[in-house]
Amino acid sequence: MNVTTVLKGAVAASLIITSSTALAAVTKDQVVEHYADLAHAVFADALKTAEDLDTSINTFLAQPTELGLANVKQAWIAARVPYQQTEVFRFGNAIVDDWEGQLNAWPLDEGLIDYVAADYQYELGNEGANANIVANERLTIGATTLDVEIITPELVANLNEVGGSEANVASGYHAIEFLLWGQDLNGTEAGAGERPYTDYVVGEGCTNGHCERRAEYLKAASSLLIQDLQWMEKQWSSAEQGNYREQLLADNENNGLRKMLFGMGSLSLGELAGERMKVALEANSTEDEHDCFSDNTHNSHYYNEQGIYNVYTGTYVRVDGTLVDGPSIANLVEQKDRSAAKEIQKQFDLARAQVGKLVTSAEKDNQYFDQLIAANNPRGNLLVNDTIVALVAQTGSIERAATIVGVDSLSPDTADHEF
Template identity: 65%
Template sequence: MHFRKLALAAAIGGLLSACAQTSNPTVTQDQVVEHYADIAQAVYGDALTSAQQLDKAIAALLASPSEQTLADARTAWLAARVPYQQSEVFRFGNPVVDDWEGQLNAWPLDEGLIDYVAPGYQHELGNAGATANIIANSHLQVGGEKLDVTNITPELLAGLNELAGSEANVATGYHAIEFLLWGQDLNDTHSGAGERPWTDFALGEACTHGHCDRRRDYLQAASRLLVQDLQYMAGQWQPGQNNYRTELTALPAEEGLRRMLFGMGSLSLGELAGERMKVALVANSVEDEHDCFSDNTHHSHYYNEKGISNLMFGEYQRIDGSTLQGPSLLQLVAQQDDQAAAQIGEQFRESEQAVYRLVQSAEVNNVHFDQLIAADNPQGNQLVTDAISALVEQTRAIELAANTLGINNLNPDTADHEF
């Protein structure tokens, strides 16, 4: 599939990129911040385009439900994750992104809020919405709250996030759509993803598990909301408008660099190494796996890492295959300290390869992230541990870049993890 080819191409590109970065003409801090915004514009533009393609694939599924149209919608979802995961590096340090992100990528979620679940489903303790099943009910009684959910619209779903105060009540975004396309992954730490039948979206007698009309409405509404949300964020990075980009680039360049480096370090350390890898590994918990329904977690992790690398090297491979390249952080560092730049570039190559080995495990050996974290898989555990260690070292390299540029006390977010 196209997104797998992108992964391989991106991994190879990452190995080559640092060599080209330090030989370019002198760059300024302002130019690096401006190119940071250019990359954000391109990444969110691609995320929007791929979400629109996903929306079309979902429309085709609902127009003519079949095994093939469901498979096509799943493929479109996987492709949509490629640019979006590379966008998460803009989240930390940029309030406009961080305040908005939860509606698109919150996880893990209690599936029982949305649809039917298998017997013995383990939901978050104390979550009053964990068995609400919006698809099966036109009215919900959650604690002391009575809700009319007769008409499933994007606005309704947005209002149901964190219902009854629980972060596990995720009604929207990529993972709600993922659950609807794949269903629960009931394989625990064994091979296999979710196996929702296409007949869950059929009308009339062919409908399985009931309420197919509402399931169709839910999937369509969630997809439309995803597109709307990405249209908003893509607009925030367009040049020459009264938006966040204008606000960011009007700040002193040092502040722009601080936000950039803080975002890189926080995604590398607290979020990717901590929340997305360490939590699942320590608990051997598939419930804490990121793309748990589709078994796409290896790509999700890799493209998070690629997003961090994009900013260090000042380049981004677009979904059309073209490459956006410009003034980079590594060039700025090299202008101050060649040795530090070489050390940083080498660590980034090593870290990217360490995370890419999770992709190779899944694609070559068919051993996915949920199998790697199993308690009885010491080799798999070590592969994930090595990736975590590489991300910790990468964060040190980011801090070295910051210090070299005179940006001290960066303090990237650890998400309360110790490494």
């Protein structure tokens, strides 16, 4: 059984969990405080799995083998599980949204980082699209010449959006993903990236050149990921003083509830239904697929949805299997209107089941997200479109819950999409 299956089994167990606070009266300030506890738990798990990924990378680079690269890939997939559940905290919490780009920006013009196919598609006008940091110690992008001889976490961070293009993503999960899988050259056909482990072999066995620099880049990107997650974990920790958690809990409880509900609604609507599904479906574009190099997109979508559910129910299953459980928005809704609470819960269950069909499609039917969005796959298109519809309906239930608990005019972010 692989890492993904084990972790998904732990989360699946959470689907039947009823919050232990369901029968006890809860207050708004208790719900907001538990929201901070959930955030801390999930960011701590994201940090822990990033550290596990870093250990796996270092083990692999010490003696590159095909099995070693496969193990690193599994560690990357495992690291995505808690991180994707953090994204519900982005919207409404500017400290998270402003920070998130360095860890999860996409799509990226991967030619900035390493070798690519001669015909690869990149953002028009992006002068850094073929810079290839791995192969060059000095870069000229526009009128700027950059010294990239020594690849450090700081250098990688500073190269994000170099030349003014948002497609120049140098750091984060997707930069690491590309360095592990390489380009997915299969288009909307079956198959993910197939980078050979020999791209990291030092000496005569090195393929595609610059293996030592490629390893330096991978280590630097992994170290930066850990540094960033360490900082964010502290922002939600009850053991820290003067952090974001302290500010949140000192604010009005209704403002805290608004942040919670706005985050849920905006991830459900504008981000997950819109940016991560609708854009790719309408353009039949694998470049707009979230985890495009690894074909892990179905899992990323699933755990985004799980994160929304976590905040609504006040529950989170940690990567070690333990349950975080406490006062929730669901409790507040039930205290006000039991009938509405049941209807809203049903809509959440329907949406989560629908997103789960993307996982089933990939893992049982071998139809991955990049295949589902192909122009010649009407059944796949319908599956993705049905998922978008379910997420839109879920957002309506989130807005209904907001009204019930006293948060008016929620207006979740649509990311300029029409549904």
